[in-house]
Amino acid sequence: MSAARNLRSEDQFLCSICLDVFTDPVSTPCGHNFCKNCISLNWNINVPCKCPMCKEAFTPRPYLRVNTFISEMVAQFKSAQQEARSRRSEQRRAKPGEVPCDVCTGTKLKALKSCLVCLASYCETHLEPHLTASRLKRHQLIDPVENLEGRMCTKHDKPLELFSNTDQTCVCVLCTVLDHKTHDVVPLKEECEGKKAELGKTEAELQQMIQKRRLKIQEIKHSVDLCKENADREIAEGVQVFTTLMASVQRRLNELINAIKIRQKTTEKQAEGFIKELEQEVSELMKRRTEVEQLSCSEDHLHVLQSFPSLKDAPPTKDWTEVSVPPPSYQGTVVRAVAQLEETLSKEMRKLLEAELKRVQQYAVDVTLDPDTAHPELILSDDGKQVNHGHVRKTLPNNLERFSHYNFVLGKQSFSSGRFYFEVQVKGKPKWNLGVCRESIDRKGYITLRPQNGNWTISLRNGNEYKALDDPPVRLSLKSQPQKVGVFVDYEEGLVSFYDVDAAALIYCFTGFSFTEKLLPFFSPCRNDGGKNSAPLIIFPVNQTA
Incomplete structure (x- = not known):
């Protein structure tokens, strides 16, 4: 549908006199459109003035102006045509790896065929003579290839059309008459079919090799996945074990610190009791000393004699000679804590070793002794x-x-x-x-x-x-x-x-x-x-x- 619309659009922009796209399009009173120059020349020759399409006569001769609407449409049409040609030209341009046309100048288009007679490659346009001219139709065309000179016999300048099994080389017709007269010679096609059969075997071998390597890739990838799984598992187990160990160490440290602090506080509390008791006795002794000083200074003889019996002796106090507050001994506290920690670590280590042993036991094999290797005794x-x-x-x-x-x-x-x-x-x-x-x-x-x-x-x-x-x-x-x-x-x-x-x-x-x-x-x-x-x-x- 799109192609049909494009064709109809192109027909509408063609002048019926010159059969080309409008140039300065004008419209006649009957509604038909022509190039301004084409209709002017027509009317200069033909009198009276008639429409070349419907033959309607016009008297007097109409004064024609360029139809700006059609002119703009024609300009757009030409621009679209130019873009389409550019796209087609770009698509047909020879890309890297493609054989270029040997005739094209400037931009080289992609060759469609190569001629073994002309030793040249041709694009769609330049190939046309080989498809239409009877003399060129007899030339041998092949899919485009580079280095056409390499397909010619360097000695006789003839196409290499035969294969010598004796020398395992390509030869021309003259070679079979002269240099390779007694050799086993076959057409290239026949030898090519044999070689293609060998290539088929090679392709099968290559495919098998490819398959084996793909399987090996899968195997290696699987090993990498297993390695990652094992690594993740080991890391997780390691984190769990060391987290437990660190928690155990921290717990033992806290217990050690608390035990030492409790003993310290007990000693401090005992010392505080002794100090309080001593301070109370000091207070009472200071009070008695003050009373004694005052009595010694008194001039009231009767008062002195009456008070003397109660003040002559010191008040009763505790014998502090054997009382002491020795600092607590922490000997062995840290050692015992470390020993308990070591016991915990040993338990965790045993768990780890049990788990490790179970893992390696998964690789158990059935071993039997080889009598051919045993010492005779x-x-x-x-x-x-x-x-x-x-x-x-x-x-x-x-x-x-x-x-x-x-x-x-x-x-x-x-x-x-x-x-x-x-x-x-x-x-x-x-x-x-x-x-x-x-x-x-x-x-x-x-x-x-x-x-x-x-x-x-x-x-x-x-x-x-x-x-x-x-x-x-x-x-x-x-x-x-x-x-x-x-x-x-x-x-x-x-x-x-x-x-x-x-x-x-x-x-x-x-x-x-x-x-x-x-x-x-x-x-x-x-x-x-x-x-x-x-x-x-x-x-x-x-x-x-x-």
Whole structure:
């Protein structure tokens, strides 16, 4: 509808004599409109004056004035046409990345086609001869491309229309007759279809790679979300715990201050009573002294003699010799308050450790002992959950995985990412080693258990000497002897932690390491020692009571 209205509007502004848009439009008495110059020339030739449209004659010749209303409408129409042409020209202008017309001067319009014969690209206007002229219609037109010279054979100046499978290069017709006469040559289209099939496979591979990476992005984003959730939870728990601790500290401080102030006030009250009593006695003694002074100065002999018996002795008073107000002793008050605070802190710490232990127990894995790694003197249970030292060295294959010099055995399961946790009963054993090690640990030579050699372990010797086999080893002071030890590993964090499961206490933590190999659970029940250390190390399911 809009296009139709525009066409009708354009027809209304066309002069029927010159068939162009009105110039200085005038109206004849019959109501038709013409260019002023066009109708004037017409009437100069044709007499009498007639309307070219309806043939109505006018006598005398009308005096014509420019129709200002139509003139203004024509001006608006021309302006709109100019704006429309400008918009169309702007839309057709070659933008960055588009092929420009090689014929356009000034503003380069976007090319619609490229000619392989002319080696030029043409916009809509300049393409017209190739669509109408019979000689140019035979030219090969393609979608617009740049560097048309690169599509011509540099040796024979002919279009590259064929492909040599022998040389894997594009050639022209003359090349097949001269330089590539015996070569396997096929049309570009045929070779292109084969290459497109290969591209289809490549596209499928790329799509698969893209999909995998998108899934990895989602996985990483999910990990970030989990990280934020964990961080928020830890912060919330930390705030709650430290708020409780600060409140407890403040409460204990207030209790300490109140206790000291009460003792201080009691002492002050006792002292105030003594002072009041003493001041009363002083007042009475001063009164008696005044009476004695007055009697001594009296000239009334009879009065002196009569009053003497009652004033010769001091009034009865309290013996203050043994009375004193020693300052109260606050010895031990602060110590007792700190001890009570320490007890509160210990309770809160135990709660924290219990919560932490529950969290790491969520990463529990099913670990079984690997008989192919066990030293020949070790005895493993059929289910692979227990190990102790025997007295006899068994004859076993000396495979690469087996330990030859030390009473060590590894778990079958290995881990190269994430987190894992397992628990081992050490009850009744005065000697043992426990932890994790890297897969490449030396299994044939003599080694020292420490992180530099690929071991993260703790040990017990002589029933009460606990050590973390760090570098240097760290002697551990434990409040109780663990009956069951939990081992937790966070591969990405480079962390190995040991827990006393029953006491919900942290034994030791290796931190700040960078794991690059697979890690395996590590066990050593140590030697039997004539039955003193015959109890086995037992891998227990998490949360199962021994």
